[in-house]
Amino acid sequence: MTDSAMDVRDLFVGNGDLQAVRGVSFSIPVGGRMGLVGESGSGKTLTALAMMGLLPVGWSTEGRILHDGVDLSCQSDSQLSRRRGRTISMVFQDPLTALDPVRRVGHQIISLIRRHSDAGKAEATEQAKALFRQMNLPRPAQMLRAYPHQLSGGQRQRIMIAIALACYPQLIIADEPTTALDTTVQKQVLRTLDVAVRERGTALLMITHNLPIIAAICDTVAVMYAGRIVEAGPVAEVFSKPRHPYTMGLLRSQPTMDNIALDGSSRLPSIRGTVPPLQDLAIGCAFQPRCEFATDKCRLETPKVIEGLSCWHPIVLDAEE
Amino acid sequence: MRLNVSLIIGAILTFCAISIAVVSTFWLPYNPNLPNIPNRLLAAGSAEHWLGTDVLGRDIISQLMVGARTSIVVGAGGATISLVLGAIMGLIAAASGKIVDETISRVADIMLSIPGMVTALVLAATLGSGALTTIFALTAFFTPSFTRVARSAALSVLQEDFITAAQLYGRGRMPRVARHVFPNIAGVLIVQFTLYFAAGILTEAGLSYLGVGVTRPGISWGLMLSEAQNQVGVSSPLAMWPGLSIVIVVLGLNLMGDGLRDVLDPKLSKSIL
Amino acid sequence: MVTYLIRRLVFFFGALFAASVLIFILIRAAGGNVAAIVLGRHASANAIDALAAEYGLDRPLPVQYIDWIKGMLHGDLGRSFRTGESVADLVVSRLSISIPLALSGLILGLIIAIPAGVFAARNAGRPVGAFVGLLSQIGIAVPVFWAGILLSLLFGVYLGLLPTGGWVPWSVDPIQSIRSLVLPVISLGLILGAVMTRYVRSAILDVMNQDYVRTARACGMTESQALVQVGLRNASLPIVTVIGLQMAELIGGTVIIETVFSIPGLSRMILANVAAREVIVVQSTVMLIIVFVIFVNLMVDLLYSVLDPRTRLGQ
Numbered sequence: 001m002t003d004s005a006m007d008v009r010d011l012f013v014g015n016g017d018l019q020a021v022r023g024v025s026f027s028i029p030v031g032g033r034m035g036l037v038g039e040s041g042s043g044k045t046l047t048a049l050a051m052m053g054l055l056p057v058g059w060s061t062e063g064r065i066l067h068d069g070v071d072l073s074c075q076s077d078s079q080l081s082r083r084r085g086r087t088i089s090m091v092f093q094d095p096l097t098a099l100d101p102v103r104r105v106g107h108q109i110i111s112l113i114r115r116h117s118d119a120g121k122a123e124a125t126e127q128a129k130a131l132f133r134q135m136n137l138p139r140p141a142q143m144l145r146a147y148p149h150q151l152s153g154g155q156r157q158r159i160m161i162a163i164a165l166a167c168y169p170q171l172i173i174a175d176e177p178t179t180a181l182d183t184t185v186q187k188q189v190l191r192t193l194d195v196a197v198r199e200r201g202t203a204l205l206m207i208t209h210n211l212p213i214i215a216a217i218c219d220t221v222a223v224m225y226a227g228r229i230v231e232a233g234p235v236a237e238v239f240s241k242p243r244h245p246y247t248m249g250l251l252r253s254q255p256t257m258d259n260i261a262l263d264g265s266s267r268l269p270s271i272r273g274t275v276p277p278l279q280d281l282a283i284g285c286a287f288q289p290r291c292e293f294a295t296d297k298c299r300l301e302t303p304k305v306i307e308g309l310s311c312w313h314p315i316v317l318d319a320e321e
Numbered sequence: 322m323r324l325n326v327s328l329i330i331g332a333i334l335t336f337c338a339i340s341i342a343v344v345s346t347f348w349l350p351y352n353p354n355l356p357n358i359p360n361r362l363l364a365a366g367s368a369e370h371w372l373g374t375d376v377l378g379r380d381i382i383s384q385l386m387v388g389a390r391t392s393i394v395v396g397a398g399g400a401t402i403s404l405v406l407g408a409i410m411g412l413i414a415a416a417s418g419k420i421v422d423e424t425i426s427r428v429a430d431i432m433l434s435i436p437g438m439v440t441a442l443v444l445a446a447t448l449g450s451g452a453l454t455t456i457f458a459l460t461a462f463f464t465p466s467f468t469r470v471a472r473s474a475a476l477s478v479l480q481e482d483f484i485t486a487a488q489l490y491g492r493g494r495m496p497r498v499a500r501h502v503f504p505n506i507a508g509v510l511i512v513q514f515t516l517y518f519a520a521g522i523l524t525e526a527g528l529s530y531l532g533v534g535v536t537r538p539g540i541s542w543g544l545m546l547s548e549a550q551n552q553v554g555v556s557s558p559l560a561m562w563p564g565l566s567i568v569i570v571v572l573g574l575n576l577m578g579d580g581l582r583d584v585l586d587p588k589l590s591k592s593i594l
Numbered sequence: 595m596v597t598y599l600i601r602r603l604v605f606f607f608g609a610l611f612a613a614s615v616l617i618f619i620l621i622r623a624a625g626g627n628v629a630a631i632v633l634g635r636h637a638s639a640n641a642i643d644a645l646a647a648e649y650g651l652d653r654p655l656p657v658q659y660i661d662w663i664k665g666m667l668h669g670d671l672g673r674s675f676r677t678g679e680s681v682a683d684l685v686v687s688r689l690s691i692s693i694p695l696a697l698s699g700l701i702l703g704l705i706i707a708i709p710a711g712v713f714a715a716r717n718a719g720r721p722v723g724a725f726v727g728l729l730s731q732i733g734i735a736v737p738v739f740w741a742g743i744l745l746s747l748l749f750g751v752y753l754g755l756l757p758t759g760g761w762v763p764w765s766v767d768p769i770q771s772i773r774s775l776v777l778p779v780i781s782l783g784l785i786l787g788a789v790m791t792r793y794v795r796s797a798i799l800d801v802m803n804q805d806y807v808r809t810a811r812a813c814g815m816t817e818s819q820a821l822v823q824v825g826l827r828n829a830s831l832p833i834v835t836v837i838g839l840q841m842a843e844l845i846g847g848t849v850i851i852e853t854v855f856s857i858p859g860l861s862r863m864i865l866a867n868v869a870a871r872e873v874i875v876v877q878s879t880v881m882l883i884i885v886f887v888i889f890v891n892l893m894v895d896l897l898y899s900v901l902d903p904r905t906r907l908g909q
Binding site: 427428430431432434435436437438439442443444445446447519523524526527530531532533543546549550560563564567568569571572575576579 | 605608609613616617620731732734735737739740743747841842846850853865867868869871873876877880884887888891
């Protein structure tokens with residue numbers, strides 16, 4: 001138990017009759033880095049929020065979320081609040097709206113440090129400055145006195161990361177941390193996050209639909225589709241030899257130099273169809289209506305998870321292809 | 322679609338009030354202004370006067386019925402005139418250039434900073450009191466709000482629909498703009514109308530209570546309350562009926578407005594209230 | 595920030611000017627011959643002319659307007675036609691009653707609305723939340739004077755705890771003065787509270803759905819801590835705006851409630867002068883109220899910019 005920073009078992013997240021996450025299991029070892037991939041609506045963010053105990057009103061969970069020796073799914077709000085930001089923290093997607101607009105960013109990070117430790121104000125301020133320096137933020141002392149609206153998106157996201165790292169958590173969940181940023185800034189912010197997490201030996205759960213990010217940062221990856229993990233494994237293996245048709249489709253639809261013809265004549269391959277509405281999911285494989293290999297078996301029986309794969313007709317590829 | 326409880330309750334209450342007002346135009350149990358001293362201050366429940374009589378022996382039900390008519394005519398009158406004026410001004414502001422828009426908007430801001438009660442008092446001082454003055458006062462007070470609402474609603478329609486908007490430019494475009502925009506902002510205006518109808522009834526009652534609104538021989542619930550208050554020690558039920566009537570009608574209209582807003586424009590219900 | 599301040603100040607003076615012109619025109623132009631109105635239908639033409647001359651009403655309107663404004667700036671609000679008393683003297687003693695009444699009503703309204711609104715927002719979608727919503731809807735529908743009448747019936751007539759009306763001057767017996775204000779303030783506060791509860795509720799609901807509240811909780815705040823430290827602080831911006839919007843309601847309510855409880859405040863004075871067609875008194879006192887309202891709105895704008903770093907420091 002102690003060798004994993006997060007161990008999720010059979011997690012279900014639902015709102016009334018709507019089941020958005022349907023039996024997700026994964027484990028992140030201490031200091032491990034896992035990527036969670038999937039289209040919007042696949043349940044990635046809800047999984048993350050369930051781990052933080054921050055689901056919106058009306059949503060509830062089943063299953064176990066084991067972290068730091070306790071099951072987070074049965075903790076009260078005040079018990080969870082003592083963990084959030086201390087042993088487990090989260091970086092949100094949109095840095096423009098994630099910081100309190102009427103408080104100086106210094107106040108937000110210093111009050112977090114003081115909430116979770118017995119540091120005095122001066123000590124917490126020094127820690128915050130050190131964090132900002134580590135995040136490559138210029139002039140940390142002035143930065144602490146700034147309001148969010150005075151900073152750029154990249155600066156704000158660095159501050160969010162500093163806040164998430166402030167208390168040396170065991171696990172950081174980053175939910176599309178760079179999607180809202182400019183491409184050039186994305187790389188710098190990611191590198192900063194990567195270095196900081198590596199230095200501290202913090203485990204990372206990176207949620208994104210951007211496969212190159214996963215390839216660059218993570219050790220393992222789990223592919224989610226319609227509330228289930230359809231394929232999981234080491235990044236190198238999954239990306240070079242995808243076994244699930246959906247993973248294959250995702251990999252093919254990533255723009256690379258190979259499939260962008262310079263004359264613009266070719267189109268990026270895409271997976272036909274769209275993610276089915278969750279309330280329409282019947283029995284069988286959820287991906288089956290969009291899958292070119294689907295058979296009657298796929299329509300009738302939900303595939304079991306075997307060796308991190310949930311498919312009746314895995315693709316067999318040579319590494320060369 | 323889920324049944325909208327507010328809308329249904331509100332519509333029923335409003336329908337009842339309007340029906341009573343309509344009936345009062347051709348039938349009343351008694352002449353509401355006719356004193357009947359031997360029968361003064363009858364308690365509610367008497368055979369001839371169900372809700373009793375006031376200090377001069379005038380029938381309460383008949384007065385309440387005429388009061389409903391006054392409330393509805395003044396409230397709806399003020400709200401309707403303001404709706405029409407406000408919609409026109411708002412549309413002009415939204416569809417014209419910056420100077421016209423700024424002028425109309427700033428004038429509306431200034432008029433909004435004058436409390437309605439103050440306007441009503443000034444008008445009463447110059448024109449004398451009466452139902453018509455009250456309608457004027459309501460118009461002066463409500464028109465700027467309608468202008469604002471119509472302007473911002475029309476602006477969002479014109480911006481959303483910029484291709485159509487471009488076609489709408491040119492000579493004599495105002496009628497074409499109106500024809501294009503009105504159907505799109507009608508919902509917002511209807512909701513606003515309902516809420517100001519209610520506010521108008523409250524204001525009219527207040528002014529008549531103060532003696533600067535409707536006066537005898539006209540009858541208003543506010544006026545009845547003012548007369549009853551001089552008698553409260555004697556007969557407190559007199560202070561109940563008109564007050565309850567106001568609450569029921571205003572509550573009905575407000576519920577209906579809220580319900581309509583939920584039905585017509587779910588986005589709006591979040592942003593305004 | 596500086597441009598913002600300048601724009602607010604320009605609007606402030608522009609609004610004052612426009613409102614004063616509006617009031618002047620309404621009263622002088624729409625009202626017809628002021629002296630004739632005051633003296634009544636049977637006055638002789640000579641008497642009318644004499645009164646007009648005495649009060650300078652025979653001069654061109656623009657001159658009269660400038661004179662009026664000059665006087666107002668020096669604290670001279672004109673004199674009453676009938677008694678010849680200075681309006682300024684009349685006003686001061688009345689304000690010592692009306693201002694405490696209105697302010698206490700507003701404060702009580704806020705004391706009711708903020709907890710009730712927060713409660714309703716936290717329980718949105720549950721029966722208790724809907725119940726608070728219904729209470730506030732009913733409160734909005736109750737005319738302030740009816741609330742006053744009912745309260746005076748209950749506490750004054752039946753229970754005999756508080757005076758049903760009337761006024762003892764501050765200088766005579768301050769305790770008694772305060773007792774006279776209790777019921778009016780409660781009536782005013784209840785109604786204003788009902789109206790503002792709705793705004794507070796929606797402001798809190800709006801803020802609590804924002805990402806930064808989720809961040810605050812992700813940083814280890816419990817739901818209640820996030821509500822108080824982040825939610826209320828951010829919701830204070832729309833709530834301050836609502837206070838400005840409530841000025842009209844507050845003034846209207848104060849005017850009416852003074853009549854309900856026969857309290858000789860400013861509005862009773864205005865009403866008496868409306869009835870007597872004392873246009874100069876009405877014109878000046880009404881203008882005073884408008885100055886007050888526009889001033890409060892300016893203060894609200896400034897307070898808003900102090901509370902909101904985005905306005906204070908520019909985008």
